[in-house]
Amino acid sequence: MPLTRLTLTDFRSYGEAIIEPGPGFVVLTGDNGAGKTNILEAVSLLAPGRGLRGAALGEMARSSGPGGFGVAARLAGDADLATGTLATAPERRQVRINGAPTSVNALGERVSVLWLTPAMDRLFAGSAGDRRRFLDRLVLALEPNHASHAARYEAAMRARNKLLAEPDNADPAWLAALEAGMAEHGVALAEARARTIATLGEAIAAAPANDFPRAALSLDGWAATDLAARLRANRGRDAAAGRTIEGPHRQDLAVTHVVKAQPAGRASTGEQKALLLGLVLAHAELVAERRGMAPILLLDEVAAHLDPARRAALFDRLDGRGQVWMTGTEPALFKPIGMASRFNVADGQVGPA
Template identity: 55%
Template sequence: MVQKAFLSRLKLTDFRNYPEAVLMLDGRHVVLTGDNGAGKTNLLEAVSFLSPGRGLRRAVLSEVSRVGGTGGFSVFAEVEGMEGEVSLGTGIDGDSDSLSRRLRINGTPARSTEELSDHLSVLWLTPAMDGLFTGPSADRRRFLDRLVLSIDPGHGRRASDFERAMRSRNRLLSEGRYDPAWVSAVEAQMAGLGISMAAARREMLDLLRHLASVSQQEPFPTPVLALEGFLDAAGDMPAAELEERYLDMLREGRGRDAAAGRTLEGPHRSDLLVRHREKDMDAGRCSTGEQKALLIGLILAHARLTANMTGFAPVLLLDEIAAHLDEGRRIALFDLVHELGGQAFMTGTDDAMFSPLGERAQFLEVDGGSIRRGPLLSTRLQDC
């Protein structure tokens, strides 16, 4: 039985176009409607800061602070989380030039934002992801790594440690006269981390594949997923052998990598391949609408997987999700989202589009950095 982890209160201070806003939420889905530029996506972004990383816009933190504000920002949430009730507070101070945000859990400073994954899992789908299948492979890798992160919180640390080791190797090789023992040590670190990263990604794809084989999410197509670009021919080789093989590749590739100024083999070169199963076609060659439907299918499958793995349905952030769907698909999407058993935040310009949700959702109206409607809602309104 999947349980619900949800936000019961959200408070933003100097967050984007919100000087201050407080939302009291009752655990149902949340529909945010308003004109373009009202602040709907900003609210979703605030919720995305309740998961590790840089949020759904991958923003530079200083840009998140409200223009004309104190220079800092904060997001505070009361959550019925995976370990019970918890308060989560995150943000940056006005006088700090820190690149990372602070996190407090129940008022106590946390070591890293990774600790958020113990309480809540947050997944999102935004219009910025529409070009995922046709854009650069780095976007698909990042997308895949976020999928992995929601069920394996250590994945983010492994990926950033790998990046750091790789930068260090690139720098040593570019210097020309390097100490081979030192480079070997860095390569050994890269090999261990790189193979763990590849294994975690492969495991995620296997799980999604299995889920797709046992559950349907009509009318959204089933994405067929594969990885390409790193140790493709390795098959089911044991991890220790893979590590040896990657280590050999790095050792033998030193001259070539020094000339290229970068490491040419590794998990940082993998690509996520997506196919439309019913059409038997690469996602990149599908129509715009088909790509959107595939992306929705992928996010829903992943949300279901996260719920199965953790026992708690994730919080879903669906930005402008209804805009390009016909009525039948919209109704089906709302039903699928509701069946997941979690709390979804959905945005759009027209609240009529969300009427099929009925009593399953709280409807809030966003306007120029303020939020209206709903009996339990209080905001200090920004004059606009």
């Protein structure tokens, strides 16, 4: 569902800002460093996770503010979402839906948010961890309970690693219980990733290929086996390594440029950007079909990195696909768009463009 109102309080460069966008394109223009990406980051916090920058909560509070921050939004349909921190607990995130306290993961039931930033342009040539986190965001948009499985798996793994580091105090029964929890939630993680890759692959194959090159997807790194038994057998190895060596936290998203039959990481920077855009667009359409609500898309500086033909193709493909927030330094980049909510961002202020 689109946002009809976004309110920022002591967030990043904003003491206070209110934005009331329409349901389609939302265009934010302004100089570099004006605070456009900060607005996208605020919207990204309306979904589970650490937002598009992956920053610590303490970094999001305005440096000259009291120490906490707030992000509130009204969704079409009169649902109110709010998240932020208190000055007395700057690293403890709070969430409210319609005024009632709830968990961060509950946000995924109300809204899905996807984003592309310039830092992601080399995603396919970067680390496996970055690709895994990207994949998990794709899964989360389709299966909101994915965040709960991920949190429980990570908590059990941290507890197991701590016990293995102190063998004299390691209770075998407690270790077995932690490993059973890792197996339960780890298999759920791996299966959800596999489902998403399969359905997304079908969506990409069905999408027009003339605008953005097709990508083929697969999972590498770890196959779902009897994880509890493997963890039990590898306690000594994991203790020596100081970490858990086997499990879904070792998986990687493998992407292939179909036409060139080569790993996406070997493609040019422009081709990687186009592959990523095609993947995200197909996924957004899949989410809208499966969940009955289009995800909110956040595209940071996306137009500046595309040639005019591909830029026009992007705008055409996005038109009528839900709420799309885009940033850029030049309003002319977005001139081909017809109807849009246009805002100018300057010095911590947001006004009509």
